[in-house]
Amino acid sequence: MAVFRDVMPAFDLLQPSSAAEAQRLLAENGSDAWVMAGGMDSLDWLKDRIKKPRVLVDLSGIGELKGIRSTDDGIEIGAMTTLTEIGEHPLVRKNYGLLAEAVEHVASPQIRNQGTLGGNVSQDTRCWYYRGGWPCYRAGGETCFADTPVGRNREHAIFGADRCVAVHPSDSAPALIALDAKFVIRNAKGERTVDAEDYFIGPNVDITHLNILQPGDLLTAIRIPSAWAGQKFYFEKVRDRNVWDFPLLNVASAMELKGNTIQRIRIAVNAVAPAPLRLKAVEAAVAGKPANAETGEMAGNLAVKGAVPLQFNAFKIPMMRNLVKRAIGGVEEATWA
Numbered sequence: 001m002a003v004f005r006d007v008m009p010a011f012d013l014l015q016p017s018s019a020a021e022a023q024r025l026l027a028e029n030g031s032d033a034w035v036m037a038g039g040m041d042s043l044d045w046l047k048d049r050i051k052k053p054r055v056l057v058d059l060s061g062i063g064e065l066k067g068i069r070s071t072d073d074g075i076e077i078g079a080m081t082t083l084t085e086i087g088e089h090p091l092v093r094k095n096y097g098l099l100a101e102a103v104e105h106v107a108s109p110q111i112r113n114q115g116t117l118g119g120n121v122s123q124d125t126r127c128w129y130y131r132g133g134w135p136c137y138r139a140g141g142e143t144c145f146a147d148t149p150v151g152r153n154r155e156h157a158i159f160g161a162d163r164c165v166a167v168h169p170s171d172s173a174p175a176l177i178a179l180d181a182k183f184v185i186r187n188a189k190g191e192r193t194v195d196a197e198d199y200f201i202g203p204n205v206d207i208t209h210l211n212i213l214q215p216g217d218l219l220t221a222i223r224i225p226s227a228w229a230g231q232k233f234y235f236e237k238v239r240d241r242n243v244w245d246f247p248l249l250n251v252a253s254a255m256e257l258k259g260n261t262i263q264r265i266r267i268a269v270n271a272v273a274p275a276p277l278r279l280k281a282v283e284a285a286v287a288g289k290p291a292n293a294e295t296g297e298m299a300g301n302l303a304v305k306g307a308v309p310l311q312f313n314a315f316k317i318p319m320m321r322n323l324v325k326r327a328i329g330g331v332e333e334a335t336w337a
Contacts, residue, residue, distance in 0.1 A: 007049075008047055008049070009046065009049055009052040011034070011046075011052075011053050011054060011055060011056045012054065012055045013056050013058060014056065014057050014058065015060070016057065016058075016059070016062060017061050017062060018064065019062055019064055019065055019218065019220055022057055022059060022218055023186050023187060023188070023216070023218045025055070025057050026187075026215070026216050026217070026218055027187065027188045027216040029054070029057075031215045032053060032054040032055055033053060033054075033055045033056075033057050033215065034051065034055065035057050035059065036056055036057065036058050036059065036060075037059055037060075037079070037080060037115075037116040037118050037122070038060075038080075038082070038115040038116040038119045039114065039119075040107075040111055040114060040115045040119060040123070041119060041123040041124060044131070045124070045131075048131070048132075050131065050132075050133050059079075060080070062080060064078070065078045065079050065080035065081075065118075066078045066080045066081050067081055067085075068081060068085070068086065068089050068091065068092065071223065073225050073226050074223060074224045074225040074226040074227075075091060075092070075095075075223070076221050076223045076224075077117055077222045077223075077224070078118075078220070078221055079116065079117060079118025079119075079220055079221055079222065080116050080118060081116060081117055082112065082113060082114065082115065082116055082117075083103040083104075083111075083112040083113075083115050083116065083117060083120060083172070084103075084109070084112045084113045086099065086100065086103050086117060087100045087103045087104045087112065088100075094230075095226075095229035096228075097233050098175045098178060098179060098233035098234075098235055098252055098254055099175045099176065099179060099224070101233070101235045102171050102172050102174070102175035102237075102250075102252060103117070103120070103171065103172050103175075105171050105237045105250070106120060106171045106172070107243070107244050108243045108244050117172060118219045120170050120171070120172045121170050121172055121173050121176065121183075121199065121200075121219075121222075122210075122211055122213065122219060123170065123210075124210060125138070125167065125168065125169060125274075126155070126166075126169045126246050127155075127156070127165075127166035127167075128152070129144075129145040129146055129151075130166060136164070137163040137164050138164045138166060138207055138208060140208070144163055144164055144165055146166070146310070147161070147310060149311070151310075151311070152312065153165060153310040153311060153312050153313055154312040154313050155167065155246075155248060155271070156310055156313055157272060157273050157274055157310075158272050158273070158307040158308060158309050158313060158316050158317060159272050159277060159306065159307060159308070160202050160203075160204075160273035160277070161203070161274070161308070162202065162204040162207070162274075163203055163207060164203040164207055164274060165310060167270070167271045167272065167273060167274060168200060168271070168274060168275050168276055169246040169247065169270075170270060170276065171237060171247060171250055173196070173200065173268075173270055173276040174251065174252040174268035174270045174276050175235060175252040175268075176196040176224070177196045177197045177252070177266070177268040177276055177278050178253055178266045178267060178268050179196075179224050179225075179228050179254055179266070180195070180196070180224075180225055180227060180266060181195075181196040181222050181223060181224045181225075182194065182195060182196065182223045182224075182225070183195075183196060183199045183219060183221075184220045184221040184222070184223060185213070185217050185218065185219055185220070186217070186220050187217045187218065191220075194212065196222075197268070197278050198212070199211050199212055200275035200276050201275055202274040203274050210274070210275065228254045228256075228266070231254050231255060231256050232254070232255045232256070232257055232291075233252075233253065233254055233255075234252070234326070234327040234328075235251070235252045235253075236250065236251050236323050236326060237249075237250040238319060238323070246271070248271060248316070248319070249269065249270070249271045249272055249316055249319050250269065250271060251267070251268070251269045251323040251324060251326075251327050252267070252268055252327075253265060253266065253268075253328065254266050254267075255267075255291065255328070257291060260290050261288065261289070261291070262286050262287055262288065262289055262290070262295070262328075263288075264283075265286060265287065265328070267279045267282055267283060267324065267327060267328070269303075269320060269324070272316055272320055279299075279303050279324065281302055281303075281305075282299045282302050282303050282324065282328075285298065285302055286298070286299050286328055291328060291330070292329050292330075293325070293330070294329070295329055296324070296325035296326065296327070296328040296330070297325055297329070299324050299325060299328045299329075300320075300321035300322060300323075300325035300328075301321060303324040304317050304320050304321045307320070
């Protein structure tokens with residue numbers, strides 16, 4: 001029998017005008033509250049009636065959570081700043097082009113006009129079993145339907161699976177990790193900052209969440225230090241369609257060169273694990289080596305060590321190997337006989 005999900009569940013809509021008011025509302029309502037940024041992920045959940053919050057806290061009217069500001073050591077981006085604004089901002093394009101390129105690969109222009117940076121990094125996984133209401137581990141059940149002999153798992157994890165094999169879908173997340181960004185979180189106890197790579201968590205930490213936010217927490221801003229401003233950046237995303245689609249795999253790197261020698265590097269991939277994956281072993285292995293195809297080949301092979309493919313996603317191993325190779329060694333020009 002068909003299930004029709006075309007009417008949202010009832011909830012109280014709260015529209016605070018300040019970050020302090022939003023944080024207070026979140027603290028008062030705890031786990032009954034749902035935070036909505038641009039709504040690109042939230043509205044899907046609500047329309048499908050999979051999530052049924054008692055209270056929805058809409059952040060769209062909070063001006064202090066929007067905009068891009070210079071700081072003494074880089075820039076600060078309000079969590080409610082749209083992806084379009086970030087991609088077009090001259091300071092971002094000049095000094096942090098990696099992030100500009102990453103956000104320009106998100107979905108479509110219409111979605112980027114509405115979607116926010118905070119929402120993009122905080123969205124939930126796109127696994128269709130989970131989002132379709134199946135009682136999987138992540139939804140509180142006792143199985144992973146993607147990780148079965150008949151499961152459809154082409155888009156799922158080759159690293160870090162622990163009961164759940166769903167992956168994180170963000171394009172901006174690996175770029176922020178490569179740029180050593182800091183996430184600013186506010187709650188009733190005050191404000192704290194966490195490294196971008198520590199914002200995201202896997203099922204071994206909490207199988208019901210992709211990030212560290214707890215009831216009452218509010219992501220207010222992302223700060224990017226000047227340490228990586230103007231370095232050599234690389235971003236590449238592989239997806240089934242050139243617009244709208246989530247990544248099958250993406251890679252982001254920030255590299256400081258002296259001549260053609262790698263002085264330091266940060267590199268991260270996404271859509272291969274439940275959380276964006278920083279490749280620390282690769283970073284250590286290529287430091288002091290030339291940024292060429294040979295180093296890239298070595299890095300690509302190292303990057304995929306330990307990968308465990310599922311029935312339908314073994315293609316992600318050579319794909320990840322090649323994207324890491326290209327991020328470090330560059331893209332070779334095609335030659336024709």
